[in-house]
Amino acid sequence: MLFTFYFLLFTFYFEEDVLADSSNDLNWTVLLPVVAGGLAVWYMLPSTKRRPMVFGALAGLIALVGLAVFLVSGFGDQIPQTVEAGLFFGFSGLAVVFATLMITCRNPARSALSFAIVVLSTCGLFLLLAAPFLMAATIVIYAGAIIVTFLFVIMLSQHGGLSSADLRSRDPDLAVVAGFVLLAALLVGLERVYDWRNVDSAIAHAQQLAEAEKIDPEYLTPLTDGLGDPLPLTPKAEAFLTDLRAALNRVKVASPRSMDDSRLTDHKLVQEIENDMNGLANLGFRHHDAETIRTNCQKIAAGLSRLKALRDGNASFSDVPRSEHGEVKPIGNGPKQLPAANVSAVGRTLFSDHLLAIELAGTLLLVATIGAIAIAGRRGKSS
Amino acid sequence: MISLPHYLAIGAILFVLGLIGFLTRRNLIVMFLSAELMLQGVALNFVAFSRAHGNLHGQVFALFIIAVAACEAGIALAMFLMLYRKKRSLDISLWQALREPGLEETRDTVPLPVEPKEEPLPVLSVSGVEPARKERDYA
Amino acid sequence: MLDPHQILLAVPLLPVLGALLCALFGSVKQLKSWSHVPAVLCAALSCACAFGVVAQLQQSGLPATFPGGDSDRIVWFGMDYAKARLVVEFGLSADHLAGIMLIGVTFIGFWIVVFSIGYMKGSPGFARYFAVVSLFLASMNLLILADNMILMFAGWEGVGLCSYLLVGYWHHKHSAAAAARKAFLVTRLGDVGLILGILLLWFMTGREGFDYARMFSNVPALAENNPVLFPLSCLMIVLGAVGKSAQFPLYVWLPDAMEGPTPVSALIHAATMVTAGVYLLARCTPLMLVVPGVQLTVAIIGAFTALLAAFIALTQHDLKRVLAYSTVSQIGFMFLAVGCAGPALPKIAVVAAIFHLFTHAFFKAVLFLSSGSVMHAMHDVIDMREFSGLRKVLPVTHIAFLCGALALAGIPLFSGFWSKDMVLEAALEAGHSERFGTIYMILFGVALTTALMTAFYTFRAYFRTFWGPLRMPDGAHPHETWVMNLPLIVLAIGAIVVGIAVEPFNQLFSGFLSKAPFLAATPSPEHHLNWPLILGSSAVALIGVGIAYFMYVKQPASAAKAAAAAGSWYAFSLNKLYVDEIFKVLFVQPMNLLAGISSLVDAVVSDLTRLIASIPRAMAVTIKPIQNGLVQFYALAMVVGVTAFIGYLVLFAK
Secondary structure, three states, rough: HHHHHHHHHHHHHHHHHHHHHHOOOOHHHHHHHHHHHHOOOOHHHOOOOOHHHHHHHHHHHHHHHHHHHHHHOOOOOOOOOOHHHHHHHHHHHHHHHHHHHHHHOOOHHHHHHHHHHHHHHHHHHHHHOOHHHHHHHHHHHHHHHHHHHHHHHHHHHHHOOOOOOOOEEEEEEHHHHHHHHHHHHHHHHHHHHHOOOOHHHHHHHHHHHHOOOOOOOOOOOOOOOOOOOOOOOOHHHHHHHHHHHHHHHOOOOOOOOOOOOOOOHHHHHHHHHHHHHHHHHHHHHHHHHHHHHHHHHHHOOOOOOHHHHHHHHOOOOOOOOOOOOOOOOOOOOOOOOOOOEEEEEEHHHHHHHHHHHHHHHHHHHHHHHHHHHHHHHHOOOOO | OHHHHHHHHHHHHHHHHHHHHHHHEEEEHHHHHHHHHHHHHHHHHHHHHHHOOOHHHHHHHHHHHHHHHHHHHHHHHHHHHHHHHHOOOOOOHHHOOOOOOOOOOOOOOOOOOOOOOOOOOOOOOOOOOOOOOOHHHHO | OHHHHHHHHHHHHHHHHHHHHHHHHOHHHHHHHHHHHHHHHHHHHHHHHHHHHHHHHHHHOOOEEOOOOOOOOOOEEEEEEEOEEEEEEEOEEOOHHHHHHHHHHHHHHHHHHHHHHHOOOOOHHHHHHHHHHHHHHHHHHHHEEEOHHHHHHHHHHHHHHHHHHOOOOOOOOHHHHHHHHHHHOOOHHHHHHHHHHHHHHHOOOOOOOHHHHOOOHHHHHHHHHOOOOHHHHHHHHHHHHHHHOOOOOOOOOOHHHHHHHHHHHHHHHOHHHHHHHHHHHHHHHHHHHHHHHHHHHHHHHHHHHHHHHHHHOOOOEEHHHHHHHHHHHHHHHHHHHHEOOOEHHHHHHHHHHHHHHHHHHHHHHHHHHHHHHHHHOOOOOOOOOOOHHHOOOOOHHHHHHHHHHHHHHOOOOHHHHHHHHHHHHHHHHHHHHOOOOOHOOOOOHHHHHHHHHHHHHHHHHHHHHHOOOOOOEEEOOOEEEEEEEHHHHHHHHHHHHHHHOOOOOOOOHHHHHHHHHHOOOOOOOOOOOOOHHHHHHHHHHHHHHHHHHHHHHHHHHHHHHHHHHOOHHHHHOOOHHHHHHHHHHHHHHHHHHHHHHHHHHHHHHHHHHHHHHHHHHHHHHHHHOOOOHHHHHHHHHHHHHHHHHHHHHHHOOO
């Protein structure tokens, strides 16, 4: 346990490297909601010390604001002032707030009710995602059946009020740390996959350099007599190349190498871009070859765009085998059209593509019912 | 616009909050509610991907999640009732019998803060003559 | 008529059966007090069979054998390959020497077993005693009857084992356990020599077999071809005999072996086991005759031991110790006699030794049994300073002891006189030989002096115990039961008449023994009574008795005055010449040191092993607290693992 704790501490020690290497990965847009949220949750979890609510609420508020900032600016898109955005932020904010309340409330009945509101919020999000049947089903089953059953059980077993179990937490420190580190990793992962701003800016920069009439002398290394070690690049050239490399890291995909190397695979493309960048550095900037600069920048821009398109899903892999079950359309270009007659469409998909699964789910439900009756059915014979 | 990663972020947050609740709270009911919260986060993920891909497989899987969650809830609550019968409490820390033999039980060492005892309400003496009352009026 | 071969086999086999039955009886609760019955019956039957064997020998003159006649040899164990061949057979053969020994062993053994019924009554381990005594009788018979040396060695070891078990009979007593260990280990030293000698002989005779016939065939050529190895092997065999028969320097175990029950002392340490060495040397006479140097060594050892033991016996207070040293001394006589074969005619020397062995068995057994009776009556007190004048209360014991004492002292007409006389005669004749004659003469003088001392200390013991005012220690209740009296009477009669009945007036004994195959070829002596010697040894014995009478009956105070006057001689004798202490410093303490160092090294090794073995346990103890039974802790561990993994992948991996 201690070992993993120290390991997690190490992750924070290495932040400098991480920050220096891949630009704006684990920066304050991620850290603020994560840290503030972690503090809030930790503060509000039940413990033996008396903690006034106000500080927890304050930290929670900061976390929420940070989250909103992350969602707004973290992925590079402009959030339009639409109803969809408002509904999204409303529902998700409600969900997050009441989820926090659920896990930190001492009274289990209040927890159950908070959970009900979380379910309602999540169902609102489902509705935004064009899943009305799921919304209704979730509300009916969760908020209707499951939570009511929970309340019954609480009623049967805790009619005396709060027990000592409700007033304590098991290892809140390590649990909060582990959970929020996981959250940080997930959010950083999301950011890496979906945040193209620096890639876009690198591509634009390369394109601009490719189309320039005259190369900006600030990129070019001063000439020497040609003896000795290679001279260092100018700061601007250095920064440009660093941006390009970061962008390449962002977009390269570990795709399987195909048997036939003559086709243009990802790997080859990445290799070519790297060669181009090296050529840019050596021939272009160091030896003042303007033609090399222009050609390489053009090729780099084109290559990066193609890789980004592959990642986006706007281009298709020419050699990735498709599955036979249903179509897997590339994700990019915004949300797709889903059938309005959602219920019948879900039904059709369910009973044609997932027939075995639904039969098994039915069997599972039957077995669970019998099991529940068998387990809890004995009265008065238990010792 | 609101696209896939936003929903995924919310799904991740719900999942992590549920995870922390599961690991921290000692009441069986709240633990289980946290597990359900985790499932909600996952279901949100699935539905978001379904929207992003343009097919309904994600929604179908979210339906399965609901089915399994229902089964799980049934059995779990039956077991909670049984456990409650054994120890008259819903504290999960009471069930430590599967620890290493020879290891001591983990007990709560820090005492809870003592609630200040409320002053009982003052009892006033009876004023005047007491009216005649029959026993069964006190039912 | 029963097959003589079967009778021969029955002699050692019946006591084995008796031992098994005794052990069986001992393990069944109801039969425990009847455990003596199988032992007595089998001893009696074995004795009857022994008499049968001797009768058949007397009749036919040929040795009885098992398996007899044309039957196949029975192989006990062995390997028989091209290059290596070692085969040991099981075969019994009774010639005249063996016959005499058998009669002595089985007859006296039987009466001692009868005596033990009364002596050992009520002691725990009753069945164990009789089982081991029966086993002893079986081993002794096997030793006597074996027709090859390895089988004889098996019997040799068997009697050593039974001696250990019986001396340590009261094993919870520390001194008894130590004495048993001492007996076993000291005789072990001799056994090493014996087995080496046997193997050397086997090697020299071409590695064909171990039987006596082969070993003793063509001895002169053997001695010529192996000028170094042959005497060496004979010396090794002598070493074995020295160990078992308690001669110098391996005699130290016999006085300590008195810790065992008195019938055990009578049987093993007087009559039978200690005589095994003499029997062996007698058996190996054909070998010894061609190495006069070894013979001289045997004679010197014998005489020296006789003198030494007699000297120590002069001052001992413990009655059984006196008798033990007396045994050592008398066996020294037998060794002296055997050592004279060569210079003297073997028919005289060997017959003298065996005759003395035979009579010694009777009178020493009766002496030990009566002392056992005294000890039983005096409630386990055997220190002569604690009691006196017992002839009034223990009449049968008194008469039996007197008979034995008269025989031991060598008073004329009693059995010991004739046998001791034969020994002296053999020594005298050896003294007349050309080679080593002077030395043998000196040894004769030593033997005569020892006879004087023997008479003195024997009657010292007798007078101190049975004469004087009646004094008994507390808790003594003198009584005599018939089961203990009967053997005393029988053996006392034997002590008196056995000598005169067979020698020297009718040559029954020497005639019978001289027909033994290994002696038959040697020249026969002319029989005459050496009157000067007879008169001389009688005078010596009577002088010894007279001095004892004077010092202990007439003027009891003179004993103390003489002891004070003797000063350091007295101290030397009382403290057994400090031989035990010398041995302790020379041998025992270095061995203890070595054993201590070994056990230290052992402890280090075992501690090291334990240390290494404790490492996994220590590691486990460190990790154990992870399993604390809390579900949430386990889930937390999983989450931390997953987080670490995903965190590394997302945040660090390129």
